[in-house]
Amino acid sequence: MKRMAALKKSCALLFACLAIAGCVSVPKGFLKIDEKSLEKRQVQMRQYDTTDETQILTATAGVLQDLGFTLESSETKLGFVAASKKSDATNKGQIIWMALLGGANAVAQCDGAQVIKASVITKPGANGKTTVVRVTFQRVVWNQMGQVNRVESINDLDVYQKFYDSLSKAIFLEAQKI
Amino acid sequence: MRNSKKYIGALVVLLSGFFVGGCATPAGKAFEMNESQVKLRSMQTRAFDTTDKQKMMQTVISTMQDLEFVIDKADLTLGSITGTKFLGNAVVTMSVTVRARGEKQLLVRANAQFGLTSVDDPATYQDFFTSLEKAMFLSAQQVD
Numbered sequence: 351m352k353r354m355a356a357l358k359k360s361c362a363l364l365f366a367c368l369a370i371a372g373c374v375s376v377p378k379g380f381l382k383i384d385e386k387s388l389e390k391r392q393v394q395m396r397q398y399d400t401t402d403e404t405q406i407l408t409a410t411a412g413v414l415q416d417l418g419f420t421l422e423s424s425e426t427k428l429g430f431v432a433a434s435k436k437s438d439a440t441n442k443g444q445i446i447w448m449a450l451l452g453g454a455n456a457v458a459q460c461d462g463a464q465v466i467k468a469s470v471i472t473k474p475g476a477n478g479k480t481t482v483v484r485v486t487f488q489r490v491v492w493n494q495m496g497q498v499n500r501v502e503s504i505n506d507l508d509v510y511q512k513f514y515d516s517l518s519k520a521i522f523l524e525a526q527k528i
Numbered sequence: 529m530r531n532s533k534k535y536i537g538a539l540v541v542l543l544s545g546f547f548v549g550g551c552a553t554p555a556g557k558a559f560e561m562n563e564s565q566v567k568l569r570s571m572q573t574r575a576f577d578t579t580d581k582q583k584m585m586q587t588v589i590s591t592m593q594d595l596e597f598v599i600d601k602a603d604l605t606l607g608s609i610t611g612t613k614f615l616g617n618a619v620v621t622m623s624v625t626v627r628a629r630g631e632k633q634l635l636v637r638a639n640a641q642f643g644l645t646s647v648d649d650p651a652t653y654q655d656f657f658t659s660l661e662k663a664m665f666l667s668a669q670q671v672d
Binding site: 376377378379380381382383387390391394422423425427428429430432467468469471473484486487488500501502503 | 594604656659
């Protein structure tokens with residue numbers, strides 16, 4: 351009788367799992383602009399006192415290469431450059447903790463590699479005397495077994511600041527925060 | 529005992545069914561349409577009273593960036609823009625095409641995919657076009 355009950359339970363569990371896996375519903379409202387978008391825009395955007403968009407775009411491509419990115423796609427007429435970079439994402443602290451807590455299996459779940467994607471858009475400023483640059487970064491992190499651990503947008507202020515510091519140097523112009 | 533045997537038998541049949549189901553990868557499934565073609569087109573498409581394709585495309589790009597998309601590809605001649613957005617652990621990809629409609633209008637069509645599912649919710653597309661409308665208005669104004 352006990353076995354029966356256990357069997358029933360496992361059956362129920364199996365169906366529950368299948369049901370959950372079956373319904374990946376699309377959330378509503380993910381194409382709505384939220385309040386944070388203005389804040390993010392300020393972090394991602396800078397304005398330069400020049401109308402030479404091509405010069406800015408060329409400098410941007412140069413900075414991305416300086417940072418070890420590989421250029422993937424571009425469209426000069428729209429002021430667009432995309433690049434990506436594969437790099438190590440191993441965190442020694444994380445590995446030590448996971449090894450202590452869960453052994454080899456847990457270590458395999460630790461971050462291993464990451465691909466960072468950068469996308470840059472330039473366009474003329476509203477007053478016609480400046481060029482606006484907006485860069486966005488994303489990353490995909492794989493674990494030690496080569497499975498995707500997580501995907502995320504990079505919203506770290508420092509990352510953007512460093513990028514624009516390099517860009518400002520590259521075009522010998524002071525970036526004006528907007 | 530007899531009952532539990534029955535259960536095990538049923539479970540085996542059920543599981544083998546899943547395995548068989550798992551083996552088949554019908555390519556035709558990728559070409560199936562859930563909504564009628566006309567309905568899908570109408571929810572994904574809007575016309576704008578402008579002929580400035582470049583500006584429209586730049587505005588689409590800005591709007592997508594505001595929506596946290598990272599632009600992957602763009603082509604002015606073809607009028608196409610593709611971007612990716614991460615939503616938790618899900619990946620949303622969207623492509624937008626801009627093309628002329630007659631001599632006075634531009635047609636903008638957006639289609640989004642959430643993970644493995646095509647988005648066919650009119651409200652979601654409406655949200656995008658509402659943002660796009662606002663952005664077109666914004667970029668027409670002097671903002672300092």
